[in-house]
Amino acid sequence: MTTPAGTRALRRPETGPAAVERAPSGRARTGPEFTGTGAARLAERCRRSLQIVYSSADAALGVAPREWVATPGYEVVGVLPPLYPEWLGDRSFGTEHATRFAYVAGEMANGIATTRLVARMAEAEMLAFFGAAGLPPDRLEKELDELAGSVGNRPNWGVNLIHQPSSPAAEERVAEILLRRAVPKISASAFLGLTPAVVFAAVSGIRQDAAGRVTRPRAIFAKVSRPEVAEQFMSPAPPEILRLLRGQGRITEREAHLAARVPVAEDVTVEADSAGHTDGRPLQVVLPAVREVRNRCRSRFGYDRPIRVGAAGGLGDPAAVASAYALGADYVLTGSVNQVTAEAGVSGAAKAMLADAGIADVALAPAADMFEMGAKVQVLRRGTMFAGRASRLYEVYRAYDSVEALPAEVRNELHRILGLPVEQVWRSVRRHLSDRDPSRLERAAADPKHRLALVLRWYTARSSDWAADGDPERRTDYQLWCGPAMGAFNQWTAGTFLGSPRTRTVVQVARNLLEGAAVITRLHQIRSYGVAVPSEAFGYRPRELA
Incomplete structure (x- = not known):
């Protein structure tokens, strides 16, 4: 097998398609394929050259392995070289x-x-x-x-x-x-x-x-x-x-x-x-x-x-x-x-929530690091109330100029969201900043609204820690950064080995995304030559790759 310069030959996964399709007689079938499913099977072996074949009898285009030699009634009209994920x-x-x-x-x-x-x-x-x-x-x-x-x-x-x-x-x-x-x-x-x-x-x-x-x-x-x-x-x-x-x-x-x-x-x-x-x-x-x-x-x-x-x-x-x-x-x-991979630094509870997400289960919420600027981050919506609660905190920031200006009913609402009285949150923020960034305390002393922002953004900063640690008491406050891709991934991996947390490693995720992308690219190639390829063929399924 030819390989890209500087790379190793890739071993075909055991769960992948056979090197050649077996004919009913048991003989290896290496001739052209004109049916969509047969052509798709050949396309999955993207590391092998393919020939585009025209059948004069059927006026149809198909594909054949590179080693196949045309016989009367067939014409090779194109050749596709090997396609490597590399x-x-x-x-x-x-x-x-x-x-x-x-x-x-x-x-x-x-x-x-x-x-x-x-x-x-x-x-x-x-x-x-x-x-x-x-x-x-x-x-x-x-x-x-x-x-x-x-x-x-x-x-x-x-x-x-x-x-x-x-x-x-x-x-x-x-x-x-x-x-x-x-x-x-x-x-x-x-x-x-x-x-x-x-x-x-x-x-x-x-x-x-x-x-x-x-x-x-x-x-x-x-x-x-x-x-x-x-x-x-x-x-x-x-x-x-x-x-x-x-x-x-x-x-x-x-x-x-x-x-x-x-x-x-x-x-x-x-x-x-x-x-x-x-x-x-x-x-x-x-x-x-x-x-x-x-x-x-x-x-x-x-x-x-x-x-x-x-x-x-x-x-x-x-x-x-x-x-x-x-x-x-x-x-x-x-x-x-x-x-959601085994190597990621989030709790099992957080990974389970992410693994249940669909493509629409996301929302925008205020960003902890750019809270006062109104910047947003995309987060998981399903199973957590973080997005709504963080958005409410930003509304409070916009409406009031200082902690002291907060009405009693707003303070009570903040207590329910933050889980602590406002004054206790401020003491926690002050201890944190005295160690990491004392200049922020100086600004807070001179700017009451900045002090209010520090109190409110405490929730947006701590919520990702609760998710990482798997704090059961703050499960509804987990901040999990998440885009629609998470839902697409869950749909793609459902029922496969990548659907299990134990075998969902970052390398296998990467290798399968790349392998599938190469196969889909090959399918697009042969379809662009006029070969009929069923839409189902583009649904590459995960498999363990060596």
Whole structure:
């Protein structure tokens, strides 16, 4: 069997289709197939070449294995070469990031994308990002220690750097930790624009090799949902931020000079209707728009290297993954579906709730990290009251200017939602911020409305911890980031080995999504040649893959 350069031959899964279909006589049948089901069976063996065959007797098109030799009455009108899951997306992705597939398991905050998940993906020659958002610096350092022991010298792993508009100092500290710990890949998410922290991560340590090419010690990924934000990441770092960093002594003059020759991020992930922070835009609209921005930036700045555009959001089954690649995605990134894998850092109770979700069982709720801005996150609606309760808290924030201005009936309502008196919540917030970000306390002392926001957002921040810990007393308050892809995944895996929590590993999820996407792509190919393919054939079912 021929294989892609630099990859291993893939063993056919035991549960997969037979190498050849058996004729009623027991002889191996290797001739052309003109029925939809027969053609679909051959198409599932996407790693083998196929011939498109015309039958003059029936005036019909069919497919045959590559080794079949045409006989009178048949004409070979086309040949399809092998199609490997490794070849989906842009081949430069694997070369640049030392991966076998153009596939990423995205960063789920608060350590939901665990070090174990990241290590398993790295071992399987794929890429994953640890979910550092929401973690205190000391825990992040501890998790990085664990990762270093798990991944060894592998370069195909990374960590999340999330935008923190309410606490720039905390964002800066995370960036400094990631650089000091030599994290090979950083995924910048939820950024509304470039900040000194993300530019520092992109620019620090860049050099010029003997051939004059700019080299970077780490790769920067950026998750965006708007073309105008994508353009900032696809452009060189802004001179004013470079001057600021240079003045602070954080980068050298040489680094600032070389930064003008490269984009801030060379991998930009288009986040469509995703879990968590989302604008809810359809992938079919925003991905082509960002690809066009990429083309303009490459032409304008004359880069000598590619900028890859990936797809995320709504990728819960092979058909969705195949469609993303067909749209021109250079790689795909999954999120929601990885929360129900064995390696995800959420409780069994939370995973069970997610596993029951349908495609419509989602809602928008105020984001904890951007509460005062009114930003929203997409969360699970079924089985939890979080979305409605968090929305009510934001209504209270809009209606009142301080904790002291809250009427007695509103305080009582907040007590029922928060589970604690307002004053007790404030004491908890104050203890937390005194350790992690004292400047927020100073602002709260000067701004009563900000103090009110801190009290109310306590619920939106703690609710994800309750879900991760499986707190039975707060089950109706679980905040579980979830998009429609979760429902699609549940429908696809129902009744299969991936429907069981014990066998639902992040690697098997990834491999099956990719395998199914390759099969569906092959089916589209033969249908575009005029071969009749029944719609049922596009329903690839999960199977254990080696």
